[in-house]
Amino acid sequence: MYLGLDLGTSGVKALLIDDDQNAVASGHAALDVSRPHHGWSEQDPAYWLKACDEAIGELKASHPKELAAVKGIGLSGQMHGATLLDDADKVLRPCILWNDTRNHAEAAQLDADPRFRAITGNIVFPGFTAPKLLWVRNNEAAVFAKTARVLLPKDFLRLWLSGEHISEMSDAAGTSWLDTGKRRWSPQLLAATSLDESHMPSLVEGTEQAGGLRAELASGWGMKAGIPIAGGAGDNAASACGMGTVGEGHAFVSLGTSGVLFAANAAYLPNPESAVHTFCHALPATWHQMGVILSATDSLNWLSQITGKSAGELTDELGEALKAPAGVTFLPYLSGERTPYNDSAIRGSFTGIGHESDRPALTQAVLEGVAFAFRDSLEALAKAGTTLSRVTALGGGSRSRYWLKAIATALQIPVDLPADGDFGAAFGAARLGLIAATGADPASVCTAPATDATIEPDQRLGDAFEQAYQRYRALYPAIKNACR
Structure with missing residues (x-):
């Protein structure tokens, strides 16, 4: 058995898989986000430990024999979070999360230093870790002075699980302190935020062993002490390993x-000017690129709250057949946007609303707006040297066939749906735990699931979607100054 632990923003998931990579059982515990001020997003790391204990406790209650047979553990987690510890590993303040935008001025300051893009291959986004530390230095000087170690969220879990200060390449690449090409911390970039390598965890590849399970925790969960814990991955790289x-x-x-x-x-x-993220992958000698939309299903959830209808009810009203875009356009910038604009101040909008614009029309516009945001990312990836011929869909929004039809048609490439199964970040983490424990070949473990269905672009509507996308593209510069 192998255990994958995924520390998300909304909860912790614990997943057991067997030697054949079949999902055996899972446990879950919820987490809340604190937003004490506009643009702030924080969590108390103590709640991560409690949630992890609860999730594994569910497995102990339902599958004690399988949990006792675990030979390897893998970790996945939300990226970019700044967990600040003193020299006794005491948490100094709530963790500043990936979607916190208070440090936009500090991010702009660091991004203006050409070394950051040159060494990391990325824009310094407000969500990244380095500008968070600069904000703490500027606004919470006493906390900064006591900071002896900076850990990413999943690596704080590792510290609790193993007593080790260790991170890995995929998560570290989202800090703005990593030399992404050389896969090591950059002393120059750390110094630019008044830090050095002593403040950082040591680095391993995601497939390597990075600590062992402490005896105290192992005893409480009915597991063996010293079980190897893999380096693991940031959440997107872990999902990639799962897929x-x-x-x-x-x-x-x-x-x-x-x-x-x-x-x-x-x-x-690297091509930072495209606002594409270029990070190390969890597997050695591999990298990945990402276009990132800050509000995908969050956009539909927002509409759900406004209308009082569930997301499923909203999409059901559209029916099965994909419709041509109408006159309503939605920009999904509810929390700003990363790719392709790197704009934390921009906000979403509806345009083209008329008396005839009913609830289904707004829902259709929201789904199309997110699809067009993915088209923006596809164009940005192409500028960064990556051309895609097809994609596989995952995540909660992929349950909507209508949405996937809109995405396939907006991108003009097929979208594959995997066969039923759990192929997310927790599964990818469990796979990394298997590799670290057994020394198995990563490529032979991290295989793709079978394809259940393929959604092809609707060629009848290709021109209509292209025209709607061009309208969508014209709106950002039109409203940009109004959001300042």
């Missing part, structure tokens, strides 16, 4: 709270 998106040209589109268009690469291909 088998590890080889050149493999890609997925993720319709979660945020949206991701993810492509695996066999070489380091």
Whole structure:
């Protein structure tokens, strides 16, 4: 048995798989986000530990024998979070999360230093870790002075599980401190935020062992002490391992709270001007590129709250057949946008609303707006040297066939649906735990699931979607100054 632990923004998932990579059982515990001020997003790391204990406790209650047979553990987690510890590993303040935008001025300051894009291959986005530390230095000087170690969320879980300060390449690439091509911390970039390598965890590849399970925790869960814990991965790279998106040209589109268009690469291909993320993959000598949408299913959830109808009820009103875009256009910038604009101040909008614009028309516009945001990411990936011929869909939004038809038609490439199964970040983490424990070949473990169905672009509506996309593209510069 192998255990995957995924620390998400809304909860912790624990997944057991067997030697044949069949999902055996899972446990879950919810998490809340604190938003004490506009643009702030925080969590108390103590709740991560409690949630992890609860999720594994569910497995102990339902599958104690299988949990006791675990030979390897893998970790996945929300990226970019700044968990600040003193020299006794005490948490100094709530973790500043990936979707916190308070540090937009600090991000712009670091991004203006040409070394950051040159060394990391990325824009310094407000969500990344380095500008968070600069914000703390500027606004919470006493906390910054006590900071002895900076850990990413999943690596704080590792510290609790194993007592080790270790991270891995895929998560570290989202900090703005990693030399992404050389896969090591950059002393220059750390110094630019008044830090050095002593503040950072050591680095391993995601497939390597990075600590062992502490005896105290093992005893409480009925597990063996010292079980190897893999380096693991940031959540998107872990999902890629779960989906088998590890080889050149493999890609997925993720319709979660945020949206991701993810492509695996066999070489380091930075192009920060496109606002594409270029990160290390969880597997050695591999990288990946991502276009990132900050509000994907969050856009539909927002409409659900406004209308009082569930997301499923809203999409059901559209029927089965894909419709041509009407006159209503939605920009899904509810929390700003990353790809392709790197704009934390921009906000969403509806345009073209008339008396005839009923609830289904607004729903259709929201689904199309997110599809067009993915088209923006597809164009940005192409500028960064990556051309995609098809993608696999995952995430909660992929349950809507209508939405997937809109995405396939907006992107003009087929969208594959995997066969039923759990292929997300927790599954990818469990796979990494298997590799670290057994030394198995990563490529032979991280294979793609069978395809259940393929959704082809609707060629009848191709021209209509292209015209609607061009209207969509024209709106960002039109409203940009109004959001300042």
